[in-house]
Amino acid sequence: DGGITQSPKYLFRKEGQNVTLSCEQNLNHDAMYWYRQDPGQGLRLIYYSQIVNDFQKGDIAEGYSVSREKKESFPLTVTSAQKNPTAFYLCASSMEGAANWEKLFFGSGTQLSVL
Amino acid sequence: DAKTTQPTSMDCAEGRAANLPCNHSTISGNEYVYWYRQIHSQGPQYIIHGLKNNETNEMASLIITEDRKSSTLILPHATLRDTAVYYCIVRGAFTGGGNKLTFGTGTQLKVEL
Numbered sequence: 001d002g003g004i005t006q007s008p009k010y011l012f013r014k015e016g017q018n019v020t021l022s023c024e025q026n027l028n029h030d031a032m033y034w035y036r037q038d039p040g041q042g043l044r045l046i047y048y049s050q051i052v053n054d055f056q057k058g059d060i061a062e063g064y065s066v067s068r069e070k071k072e073s074f075p076l077t078v079t080s081a082q083k084n085p086t087a088f089y090l091c092a093s094s095m096e097g098a099a100n101w102e103k104l105f106f107g108s109g110t111q112l113s114v115l
Numbered sequence: 116d117a118k119t120t121q122p123t124s125m126d127c128a129e130g131r132a133a134n135l136p137c138n139h140s141t142i143s144g145n146e147y148v149y150w151y152r153q154i155h156s157q158g159p160q161y162i163i164h165g166l167k168n169n170e171t172n173e174m175a176s177l178i179i180t181e182d183r184k185s186s187t188l189i190l191p192h193a194t195l196r197d198t199a200v201y202y203c204i205v206r207g208a209f210t211g212g213g214n215k216l217t218f219g220t221g222t223q224l225k226v227e228l
Binding site: 035058 | 151156157159160161202205215216217218219
C-alpha cells in the first residue's frame with residue numbers, strides 16, 4: 001500500500017545531542033514537509049521541499065536541518081541548537097499540480113522528548 | 116493567507132449531523148477553503164475543499180456562503196470515530212512555495228452516545 005512512514009514513533013534526546021527523524025513516502029509525491037505540534041496547539045511548518053536537492057525554511061526552521069537527496073526521503077535533524085525540542089513531529093507529502101495541490105498526506109508522527 | 120475563526124469545541128450526539136462552522140471574513144477571490152481533521156496522536160487527514168460552490172464527498176459536505184465569508188463542514192451522521200480536531204484553512208492555490216497550509220488550533224469535536 002502507498003503511504004508515508006515516519007520512524008521512530010517515540011524518540012528520546014539527551015542534552016547536546018543531535019537526533020534524526022526519518023520520513024519515507026512511496027506515493028511518488030514531489031513535495032514533502034515537516035511540521036511541529038506542541039500540546040494543544042496547531043501545526044507549525046519547519047521545512048519543506050518541492051523537489052529533490054532543494055528545500056526551503058518554514059516558519060520555525062531555527063535549530064533544525066533537512067536534506068532531500070532522494071524523492072522518497074526527507075529526514076529531519078533536530079540539532080543541539082534547538083533548545084525546546086520536545087514536541088510531536090509530523091511529516092507530510094503532496095503532489096504538485098492543479099489536481100492534487102490541495103491534499104497533504106501525513107505520516108503518523110514521531111513524539112520527541114528530552115531526557 | 117486569510118485568517119480563520121472556529122469555535123474551540125463542539126459536542127454532537129452519535130447518529131446526528133455535526134455542523135462545524137468557520138469564519139473567514141477576509142478571504143480573497145482566489146483562496147480556497149480546506150478542511151482537515153486530526154484524531155488524537157495521529158497525523159491530520161484531508162477531508163474536503165472548495166472555492167465557492169458547495170462540495171460533497173464520501174466523508175462530508177462543505178457549504179460556503181454566497182459572500183464566501185464563512186463556511187460549514189457537515190458530517191451527516193456522526194459516529195464516535197469522528198471525534199477529532201477539525202481544522203478550517205484558507206489558502207490560495209498556485210501561490211508558489213509549496214502547499215504550505217497553516218493549521219490553527221481548530222475545533223475539538225466530541226461525538227457522544
